[in-house]
Amino acid sequence: MALVLVMAGVLWGIGAFMGTPRRMRWIMIAFLWVGVVVIHLTLPDNAPLRLSTGGSAAPWLLLGGFAVLVLAYRAVLSRLRARADDTAAIPQDAAPTGPFSATELDRYARHIVLRELGGTGQRRLKEAKVLVIGAGGLGSPVLLYLAAAGVGTIGVIDDDSVDNSNLQRQVIHTDDRIGMPKVFSAEAAMRAQNPFVTVRPYNRRLTADLASDLFAEYDLILDGTDDSATRYLVNATAVALGKPLISGALSQWEGQIALFDPARGGPCYQCIFPEAPAAGLAPSCAEAGVIGPLPGVVGSMMALEAIKLITGAGQDLRGRMLIHDALYAEHRTIRLHRRDDCPACAASRPVGVTTDDQPAA
Numbered sequence: 001m002a003l004v005l006v007m008a009g010v011l012w013g014i015g016a017f018m019g020t021p022r023r024m025r026w027i028m029i030a031f032l033w034v035g036v037v038v039i040h041l042t043l044p045d046n047a048p049l050r051l052s053t054g055g056s057a058a059p060w061l062l063l064g065g066f067a068v069l070v071l072a073y074r075a076v077l078s079r080l081r082a083r084a085d086d087t088a089a090i091p092q093d094a095a096p097t098g099p100f101s102a103t104e105l106d107r108y109a110r111h112i113v114l115r116e117l118g119g120t121g122q123r124r125l126k127e128a129k130v131l132v133i134g135a136g137g138l139g140s141p142v143l144l145y146l147a148a149a150g151v152g153t154i155g156v157i158d159d160d161s162v163d164n165s166n167l168q169r170q171v172i173h174t175d176d177r178i179g180m181p182k183v184f185s186a187e188a189a190m191r192a193q194n195p196f197v198t199v200r201p202y203n204r205r206l207t208a209d210l211a212s213d214l215f216a217e218y219d220l221i222l223d224g225t226d227d228s229a230t231r232y233l234v235n236a237t238a239v240a241l242g243k244p245l246i247s248g249a250l251s252q253w254e255g256q257i258a259l260f261d262p263a264r265g266g267p268c269y270q271c272i273f274p275e276a277p278a279a280g281l282a283p284s285c286a287e288a289g290v291i292g293p294l295p296g297v298v299g300s301m302m303a304l305e306a307i308k309l310i311t312g313a314g315q316d317l318r319g320r321m322l323i324h325d326a327l328y329a330e331h332r333t334i335r336l337h338r339r340d341d342c343p344a345c346a347a348s349r350p351v352g353v354t355t356d357d358q359p360a361a
Helices: 002-017 022-042 048-052 058-088 102-107 118-127 139-149 164-168 182-193 208-215 228-241 293-311
Strands: 129-133 153-157 198-202 220-223 245-251 254-260 320-325 330-335
Touching: 118 293, 129 139, 139 153, 139 182, 139 293, 153 182, 182 198, 208 228, 220 228, 220 293, 228 245, 245 293, 254 293, 293 320
Parallel strands: 129 153, 129 220, 153 198, 220 245
Antiparallel strands: 245 254, 254 320, 320 330
16 A cells, blocks of 8 residues: 555656646546556455555545545535635625625624524524613623624613723623713623614613513513512513513522523513512622622523524523532523412413423313
């Protein structure tokens, strides 16, 4: 076998010395390969020429097959590059021929090539309207990743302003925006990240008289607040309007995320937490502390679940809660079940579905 490889090297060297094009040199080596394979397929097993070239056709056939795969890969890659060059040649200010401009297609290319998303999933993201409650620790990564993913309309409501103590974990805000309302700080970051999305900032506290009309404008609600009263208000309003709710929570080194969607067979937030904890039992991040990257981990998971829910990709967290323990690098998932006596969602459950998340017999 070494003899043939030496001959191939000699052919390549002679061709290079004589200035033969690379394509022609490869063709010469291909003819050498064909000759060796013919020798092995036609001569008897003990033929000297066959023994001096490896003794068997198998390795040469494998080598040929590998070369064919490499050539096929290079051909496909060349075609993709040509298509990319054609797209890049389109003027960026040209009117888009479909729902996406050329710039957007390039921006979302890594989404579009995913089998689970594709162009259809990206279009659903562009058409979606998502409301995020809170622009703090969880809201920061949620808002940034929803904007980056191309969610068409993103609302954010918060009545707080950026404080120096927020910057250890609330990565959507910057030092030069200290004192600015968080929703406007978040809006600036989201618009800078992706000018193709619509951002609706609401610089006010979520109240019962506002919640219903506000939620009605959106397809999906994400709650990243650390206030119990707000959490129960968000849940009650989402249940009443049949809106899916992705809820996240943090405490020191641990975070949790769940999808509450009783309109589609899952439990609601109050099924799992029937009553707000007594004062002092659930301290805020300011009181108990929180490790800086943890909101980024949990908030990114919330954004991921939102993208999956909008596009229909994979399996969502309906009826489950994911708990992330950052201190010991552990994940665990627990099943969640609806309560028959839940004051928030019992009356609004779809007919024909039992409380253990299985269709009624």
